Amino acid sequence: MTPRYAVVFDFDGTLTPKHYVSLFNIVEKGVLSEKYLQETATLRNKYMPKAMNGIITHEEEMAWLEENINIFIKAKTTINQIKYALKDVRLRSNVVDCMLLLKYKCVPTAVISYGVKQFIEIVLQNNHALKLVDSIYATQLEIDEKTGLVLGYKPETILLPRQKGLASTHFAKSATVRENNVLAVGDSLVDSLLGSSKENRFGIAEDEIQLKRIQNVMGECAITQDFSLVISWILNKINKTLA
Helix, strand or coil: CCCCCEEEECCCCCCCCHHHCCHHHHHHHHHCCHHHHHHHHHHHHHHHHHHHCCCCCHHHHHHHHHHHHHHHHHCCCEHHHHHHHCCCCCCCCCHHHHHHHHHHCCCCEEEEEEEEHHHHHHHHHHCCCHHHCCEEEEECEEECCCCCEEEEECHHHCCCHHHHHHHHHHHHHHCCCCHHHEEEEECCHHHCCCCCCHHHEEEEECCHHHHHHHCCCCCEEEECCCCHHHHHHHHHHHHHHHC
């Protein structure tokens, strides 16, 4: 049966609690020495404020990603170190329930992230959710098969925030779903292009400040710590159209 809807999720701060900041942040703290941590902190201080305020340029997004990955290469980071650093990361409460529900209803789901595919796969696997996601759009690292060392990244897999809309469209086509039937869930201005339209985009906020920051790019948004409101929103969208 051809699905009528698809759902796409941002990852950091959406499927995971905000206090983690990002999987990049967790891996950095878990594997890098103080010298390299100072380098990543410098990058974060340079680019994060612009990203949070929606004024970061395409060139800056690319530079931030490349420079972060280059630090992992210089530090001789291995995939086993990354796995260990991410072993205790948990998804938000009710995220897996949401994914199970979507799987039951035969709704294709994807993660579209300005992050690293391997990081996301590891966390989803640890939370018994990897098989519940149909596709992951995120930058893929090049890993040496023998040593496990991070060697670089695959340029064709680069996913910057400005490409989240294109990735959503690509997923809709691959899932044979009409583009305007893609529902999206995000948590920041970086997700302003996620999905197909503003009205089909739900935003998660930590507090009133974050709520005000994202409400202009979300059809609906709410202050919440878990995924119960997301589940209700998705069901309401689906059921309203089917009624």
